[in-house]
Amino acid sequence: MADLAANTLSRRAFDQAWPPAALLIGLLVVWELACRALEIAPYILPAPSAIWLAVTTNSAALAFHTGITMFEAVTGFVIGSALGAVLGTGFAYSRFLERGFLPFIIAANTIPVVAIAPIIIIWFGHGMASKVAVTAFLSFFPLALNMMKGLQSYDRVVMDVFHIAAATPWQRFWKMRLPGALPYVFVGLKLNVTFSVIGAIVAEFVQADRGLGFVVMTAYRSMAMPRLWAAMLISALMGILFFLVIAALERLFVRWHASVDETR
Numbered sequence: 537m538a539d540l541a542a543n544t545l546s547r548r549a550f551d552q553a554w555p556p557a558a559l560l561i562g563l564l565v566v567w568e569l570a571c572r573a574l575e576i577a578p579y580i581l582p583a584p585s586a587i588w589l590a591v592t593t594n595s596a597a598l599a600f601h602t603g604i605t606m607f608e609a610v611t612g613f614v615i616g617s618a619l620g621a622v623l624g625t626g627f628a629y630s631r632f633l634e635r636g637f638l639p640f641i642i643a644a645n646t647i648p649v650v651a652i653a654p655i656i657i658i659w660f661g662h663g664m665a666s667k668v669a670v671t672a673f674l675s676f677f678p679l680a681l682n683m684m685k686g687l688q689s690y691d692r693v694v695m696d697v698f699h700i701a702a703a704t705p706w707q708r709f710w711k712m713r714l715p716g717a718l719p720y721v722f723v724g725l726k727l728n729v730t731f732s733v734i735g736a737i738v739a740e741f742v743q744a745d746r747g748l749g750f751v752v753m754t755a756y757r758s759m760a761m762p763r764l765w766a767a768m769l770i771s772a773l774m775g776i777l778f779f780l781v782i783a784a785l786e787r788l789f790v791r792w793h794a795s796v797d798e799t800r
Contacts, residue, residue: 612671624683671735682724686717
């Protein structure tokens with residue numbers, strides 16, 4: 537039985553992994569051949585082989601800058617998601633908070649991150665705290681909105697059963713409303729992890745002496761396009777990794793929901 541389950545999981549993982557892997561390999565082959573056949577200048581579009589060479593020759597430095605950006609993104613993601621969960625819960629339970637604060641939060645969320653980042657850097661300084669603050673600012677809104685929607689989307693019949701059973705407000709929250717909100721919560725978390733990487737890198741664009749955003753800006757100024765593309769692709773892989781972690785947690789905690797179809 538255990539071997540059958542392991543084989544099923546391996547087969548499912550393979551079925552999910554091979555389409556993007558095959559597409560990626562095909563894209564890299566076409567990209568490399570096009571750069572060689574058309575003799576495209578590296579400053580316009582470097583070939584994958586040139587990007588890989590930039591990664592291998594600067595592996596230690598890129599690993600250091602990747603670690604900095606990853607720390608900023610993860611820390612900002614955790615802080616922003618925690619704030620979003622608290623605000624979303626408050627909005628779900630208080631119509632006054634929802635009507636009073638939500639319009640201002642929506643307005644703040646429409647401000648481009650490149651505009652708010654310099655202000656936050658002035659407030660928090662040029663160190664890592666400002667990058668984390670920008671990331672948290674960009675990350676909290678999706679979870680706040682999804683948390684509110686999830687907590688408000690409970691089954692009225694189930695709520696009546698809890699009322700008949702004389703359940704306390706805490707029991708209704710932990711045993712009914714929060715479990716029912718988890719699918720919405722994970723949608724918000726998936727958005728947050730991608731925004732966290734964007735927020736960290738954009739903040740590094742504005743003012744930084746380390747991180748992938750710093751690598752991109754210095755490579756751009758020196759026209760080292762293979763190194764710029766290497767940093768950009770590493771940031772994309774980081775976002776994919778974060779997304780896969782949240783998706784794995786979703787399958788673990790919300791496997792009962794129709795949105796998590798294990799047979800696909």
